[in-house]
Amino acid sequence: MEKKPKIVILGAGYGGMMTASRLQKSNAHRDADITLVNKHNYHYQTTWLHEPAAGTLHHDKTRMKIDSVIDTNKIQFIKDSVVEIKKDEKKVILEKGELDYDYLVIGLGSEPETFGIPGVTENAFSIRSVNSVRLIREHIEYMFASYNKQDEKHEDVLTFVVAGAGFTGIEFVGELSERIPELCKEYDIAREKVKVYSVEAAPSALPGFDEELVEYAMNLLESRGVEFKINTPIKEVQDGRVLLADGEEIKAQTIVWTTGIRGSSIIENSGFETMRGRVKVDKDLRAPDHDDVFIIGDCALIINEEINRPYPPTAQIAIQQAYTCSNNIKALIEGKTELEEFKPDIKGTVASLGGKEAIGLVGDRKLYGNSASAVKKLIDNRYLFLLGGMPLVLKKGKLNLF
Amino acid sequence: MEKKPKIVILGAGYGGMMTASRLQKSNAHRDADITLVNKHNYHYQTTWLHEPAAGTLHHDKTRMKIDSVIDTNKIQFIKDSVVEIKKDEKKVILEKGELDYDYLVIGLGSEPETFGIPGVTENAFSIRSVNSVRLIREHIEYMFASYNKQDEKHEDVLTFVVAGAGFTGIEFVGELSERIPELCKEYDIAREKVKVYSVEAAPSALPGFDEELVEYAMNLLESRGVEFKINTPIKEVQDGRVLLADGEEIKAQTIVWTTGIRGSSIIENSGFETMRGRVKVDKDLRAPDHDDVFIIGDCALIINEEINRPYPPTAQIAIQQAYTCSNNIKALIEGKTELEEFKPDIKGTVASLGGKEAIGLVGDRKLYGNSASAVKKLIDNRYLFLLGGMPLVLKKGKLNLF
Numbered sequence: 001m002e003k004k005p006k007i008v009i010l011g012a013g014y015g016g017m018m019t020a021s022r023l024q025k026s027n028a029h030r031d032a033d034i035t036l037v038n039k040h041n042y043h044y045q046t047t048w049l050h051e052p053a054a055g056t057l058h059h060d061k062t063r064m065k066i067d068s069v070i071d072t073n074k075i076q077f078i079k080d081s082v083v084e085i086k087k088d089e090k091k092v093i094l095e096k097g098e099l100d101y102d103y104l105v106i107g108l109g110s111e112p113e114t115f116g117i118p119g120v121t122e123n124a125f126s127i128r129s130v131n132s133v134r135l136i137r138e139h140i141e142y143m144f145a146s147y148n149k150q151d152e153k154h155e156d157v158l159t160f161v162v163a164g165a166g167f168t169g170i171e172f173v174g175e176l177s178e179r180i181p182e183l184c185k186e187y188d189i190a191r192e193k194v195k196v197y198s199v200e201a202a203p204s205a206l207p208g209f210d211e212e213l214v215e216y217a218m219n220l221l222e223s224r225g226v227e228f229k230i231n232t233p234i235k236e237v238q239d240g241r242v243l244l245a246d247g248e249e250i251k252a253q254t255i256v257w258t259t260g261i262r263g264s265s266i267i268e269n270s271g272f273e274t275m276r277g278r279v280k281v282d283k284d285l286r287a288p289d290h291d292d293v294f295i296i297g298d299c300a301l302i303i304n305e306e307i308n309r310p311y312p313p314t315a316q317i318a319i320q321q322a323y324t325c326s327n328n329i330k331a332l333i334e335g336k337t338e339l340e341e342f343k344p345d346i347k348g349t350v351a352s353l354g355g356k357e358a359i360g361l362v363g364d365r366k367l368y369g370n371s372a373s374a375v376k377k378l379i380d381n382r383y384l385f386l387l388g389g390m391p392l393v394l395k396k397g398k399l400n401l402f
Numbered sequence: 403m404e405k406k407p408k409i410v411i412l413g414a415g416y417g418g419m420m421t422a423s424r425l426q427k428s429n430a431h432r433d434a435d436i437t438l439v440n441k442h443n444y445h446y447q448t449t450w451l452h453e454p455a456a457g458t459l460h461h462d463k464t465r466m467k468i469d470s471v472i473d474t475n476k477i478q479f480i481k482d483s484v485v486e487i488k489k490d491e492k493k494v495i496l497e498k499g500e501l502d503y504d505y506l507v508i509g510l511g512s513e514p515e516t517f518g519i520p521g522v523t524e525n526a527f528s529i530r531s532v533n534s535v536r537l538i539r540e541h542i543e544y545m546f547a548s549y550n551k552q553d554e555k556h557e558d559v560l561t562f563v564v565a566g567a568g569f570t571g572i573e574f575v576g577e578l579s580e581r582i583p584e585l586c587k588e589y590d591i592a593r594e595k596v597k598v599y600s601v602e603a604a605p606s607a608l609p610g611f612d613e614e615l616v617e618y619a620m621n622l623l624e625s626r627g628v629e630f631k632i633n634t635p636i637k638e639v640q641d642g643r644v645l646l647a648d649g650e651e652i653k654a655q656t657i658v659w660t661t662g663i664r665g666s667s668i669i670e671n672s673g674f675e676t677m678r679g680r681v682k683v684d685k686d687l688r689a690p691d692h693d694d695v696f697i698i699g700d701c702a703l704i705i706n707e708e709i710n711r712p713y714p715p716t717a718q719i720a721i722q723q724a725y726t727c728s729n730n731i732k733a734l735i736e737g738k739t740e741l742e743e744f745k746p747d748i749k750g751t752v753a754s755l756g757g758k759e760a761i762g763l764v765g766d767r768k769l770y771g772n773s774a775s776a777v778k779k780l781i782d783n784r785y786l787f788l789l790g791g792m793p794l795v796l797k798k799g800k801l802n803l804f
Binding site for chain 2: 130131132134135137138139141142144145146148149187188
C-alpha cells in the first residue's frame with residue numbers, strides 16, 4: 001500500500017480554516033493525512049474583532065471551537081504555535097513538536113505594521129486576536145472606572161487615540177462612539193469629558209475609498225463626538241502620549257494601533273522572500289520555486305493587474321483563496337498537474353460604523369446607513385454559512401439584520 | 403413670624419438618609435428648614451458593596467437617587483462635600499459653599515482603618531463607595547483579561563489578597579469565590595491558576611462570632627479554593643506585594659483592605675474628641691457639650707454596657723439611631739426638653755458567603771446555608787421597606803429569596 005501524502009495547514013484563520021473545511025467536504029482525507037495547526041483551539045473572525053474590542057459584542061460571538069466545524073476524525077488538529085518552517089527539509093517546527101509535510105498550506109495571518117514608528121509595540125494596543133481585544137475592552141472599562149476615583153482628574157484617562165483611519169480604525173471608532181454613552185452612564189461620567197481621536201497620515205480617512213461614502217462616514221462619526229486628525233502622521237508613541245509630526249501632542253491612556261498589517265514574521269524568518277512580510281505567490285497560490293508550499297490569506301501578495309498594485313489583504317480574498325488552494329491540493333494528491341489559477345472576485349466592500357450604520361460599495365452601487373449595515377451582516381453570515389452551514393449561522397450569526 | 407430653626411444633616415448613608423426620611427414622614431419640615439448634604443446625588447447601601455466589588459451584583463442595585471426617596475420640596479438637598487464643621491460658629495464649610503445650622507446631624511460615615519501599616523492607602527483597594535467598588539470590579543476583570551496577553555505568565559496577576567477576615571472581608575471573599583469560575587470561563591483561564599488569600603491578624607476568622615458558624619464559613623470558602631492565613635498580621639503592603647509578620651511574602655496585583663473602619667476624619671479635624679475617629683455620644687445621641695449636634699452611624703461610639711465594649715458600627719445600629727435622632731430633633735423643634743435615650747436592639751447578625759450561602763445568628767438561633775441567605779436578603783429588603791416602602795423594595799430589593 002502506497003503511503004498517503006501528508007498535508008499540513010498552518011493557521012486556522014479565514015484561509016486555513018476554510019481550506020481545511022473544503023478538503024474535508026471533498027473527502028480529501030481519504031487520500032491524504034491532513035493536519036491543521038493553530039495556536040488556539042478556536043477559530044475567530046478577525047474582521048469582527050473591532051466589536052468585542054469596543055465591547056459592543058461578546059467575543060464568544062466571534063469565535064468557534066475548531067472541532068465544532070472540523071471533524072477531527074478526518075482532519076487531525078494540533079493546538080500549538082509555529083516556530084519555523086524548514087522548507088528545504090519539508091518540516092515545520094512547533095513549540096512542542098515538529099511535523100513533516102508533502103504539501104504545506106501557510107495561513108499564518110498578519111502582524112501590526114508599525115512603519116518603524118518608535119514606541120508602538122510597547123505603548124499601543126492592537127486589534128488582532130480574542131486575547132488582545134478582550135484586553136482592550138477591559139482596559140477601556142478600567143479607564144472609565146478609575147476616573148471618579150482620581151483625586152485630581154486627569155483627562156488623558158478618558159482620551160482615546162485610534163491611530164489609522166483605514167477600515168479597522170474606522171470600524172473600531174464607530175463601535176467605540178456607540179459604546180461611550182453607555183460607559184458614561186455606567187460610570188457616572190459626563191459625555192463631554194470623553195475624547196476620541198481618529199488620526200490618519202494619509203490625506204483622507206479610508207484612503208482610496210469612494211469620497212462621498214468617506215464623507216458620510218466622517219460626518220456621522222463627528223456627530224458622535226469623534227475628532228479626526230487627517231493628513232497627520234504620528235512621529236512617536238510614548239507611554240500615555242502620542243507625538244504628531246506637526247508638533248502637537250495628545251495625552252491619552254488608551255492608544256489603539258490600526259494602521260495596517262504585514263504578513264506573519266514566521267514566513268520572513270523561514271527564508272521566504274517577502275514584501276512587508278507577504279510572499280508574492282504564483283497564480284496557483286504556490287510560493288515561487290516551492291511547488292509544495294501554498295500561501296494564502298494575509299501572508300500572500302496578489303497583484304491587481306488592472307492598477308498594478310497589490311490587492312489589500314481581506315477576509316473575502318482569503319476565503320476565495322481557500323477554495324482555489326483546496327482544489328489545487330485535491331488535484332495534486334489525485335496526481336493531476338494542471339492547477340487552477342486564483343482570480344479574486346471582489347463582490348464589494350462594506351465598513352460598519354457602529355449601531356445600525358455602515359457604508360458600502362457593491363459594484364458601482366453606494367450603500368449608506370441601514371441598508372449598508374444589513375449587507376455587512378449578510379456578508380458576515382454568508383461566511384459562517386460557507387464554513388458550517390445553517391447551524392453555524394444560527395449559533396454565531398448576526399441575525400438582527402435591521 | 404418666628405424664624406424656623408435650621409436643621410442640617412451631613413451625609414446620606416444609612417443614618418443620615420433614614421433621619422431625613424423620618425423627619426419628612428413626621429412633617430418636621432413644616433416647623434423647620436431641613437437640608438441634607440451628600441457628596442453624591444445618590445444613597446447607597448454600604449453593606450451590599452462587597453457584591454458589586456466582586457461583580458456579582460450591578461452597583462445600580464445598591465444605590466438610589468436621593469430625590470427618589472426624599473421629597474426635595476420638603477427637604478432641601480445639596481450635592482457637595484463637607485470640608486469642616488465649625489461647631490462654635492454653628493456653621494458647616496462645604497467645598498462650594500457654607501451652611502448655618504441650629505441643629506446638626508453628623509452621619510459622615512467611615513474611612514478604612516489601616517492601623518498605621520505602611521503602604522495600605524497607596525497599594526490596596528477598599529470597599530467603601532460605588533466609585534471604589536466599580537474600580538475593584540474592573541481591576542479584577544482587567545487582571546483576568548491581561549493574563550493571556552502576557553508573554554511570560556506572572557501568577558501574581560491572578561493572585562488576590564483580602565486583608566481582614568471580618569464581616570466585609572469574608573463576605574467579599576464569598577462573592578469573589580463565586581465569581582472566579584465565571585471569570586475563568588470568560589477569559590480562558592484554568593481555575594487552578596487563580597489564588598485567593600484571606601489574611602487575618604486575629605486568631606480566628608470573624609473574630610468574636612460563633613465558632614461553629616465560623617467553621618462552617620471557612621470550610622465552605624476553602625471548598626471554593628480560598629486559602630486562609632489566620633493569626634497572621636500584615637507588616638507592610640507594597641506595590642504588588644503583601645509582607646506578612648511571619649516573614650512570608652505574597653505577590654499579588656490585587657490587594658483589598660477590609661480590616662475595619664474608623665470614623666470620618668472630618669470629625670476629628672473639626673475639633674471633636676474621638677476614639678478611632680468616633681465620638682462617644684451621650685445617651686440622646688448628642689455630642690458631649692454640644693447640645694445642637696447629633697452624631698450617628700459609623701461616627702458614633704456607643705458602649706455595650708453588658709460587656710463594657712463599644713458596639714461594632716453596623717447598618718442596623720445606624721438605622722435605629724436615625725429613629726431616635728429624628729424623634730429627638732422633632733422634640734427639640736417642638737420646644738420639648740425631654741429627649742429619648744438610644745437603646746440598640748440587636749436583632750441578629752448574618753454574613754453572606756456568596757451564591758445561596760450564608761451564616762447567621764438570630765438571638766440564640768444559628769442559621770446556615772439557604773435559610774441564612776434568605777434571612778440576609780429579608781434584612782436587606784426590610785431596610786428598603788423602612789426607607790421607601792414597597793415600591794423601593796420592588797425596584798431595588800433582593801427578590802430571589804431561595
